Amino acid sequence: DGAVKLYKTSPEGKEVTVRLIHRGEIFGEVVLFEDMHYPVNAAALQSSRILKISRAALLSILEEEGFRNDFIAALMRKQRYLTERILHLSAFDVEERFFSFLSDQYGQRDSYHITLSKQDIAAAIGTLPETFSRMISRLKKRGIIEWKGKELRIRQELS
Structure with a gap:
């Protein structure tokens, strides 16, 4: 179980939740492929267990076709989620x-x-x-x- 909130804080101090992460979901992968700090903060909303994977380890297991396909599918789900979130925030009350x-x-x-x-x-x-x-x-x-x-x-x- 567990739940993690990914959020950003505006210069005015307003907290904006970017996404809620639940068991089995990945986050933070952007820093493994770009030389930058993670662009959002993370806070556990419930008792959570988080697995940290090094860049070298991830690149190694991405060589396995099954894992690579699952990883790409997870990235596509995240892209779909963020696209839908933009729609919800702009079009729905x-x-x-x-x-x-x-x-x-x-x-x-x-x-x-x-x-x-x-x-x-x-x-x-x-x-x-x-x-x-x-x-x-x-x-x-x-x-x-x-x-x-x-x-x-x-x-x-x-x-």
Whole structure:
């Protein structure tokens, strides 16, 4: 298990979550192929185990066709994810981004056990915590969701 948040901080101090990493996913590979520092910060959101692989070791195991194909597939999934994220941030409102986030992170269902903080969810969907809280209040008032502690239940479909 585990979850790691990749984020950048703007010059004004605003934290922007770039991606949430879960078990079995790779991150940080860019520094193995470019002579630069990792362009984002990483913070464990839950107890996590992270494997660090040296550039030499990665280049060696990339010689194996099966691993190389899996690695390239992982990079393509990441590219697709980032392309979709740009679309979501530019074309969808906060509610749409929230429900899309739930589906992406936990799958399509009627109830969720939320392990992330509301602040982390707000950052992940590209909004301020205050805006997120107001949106959650509106959804509760409209009877669309019920959120108690870590348990979130979708009571009805969005119209």
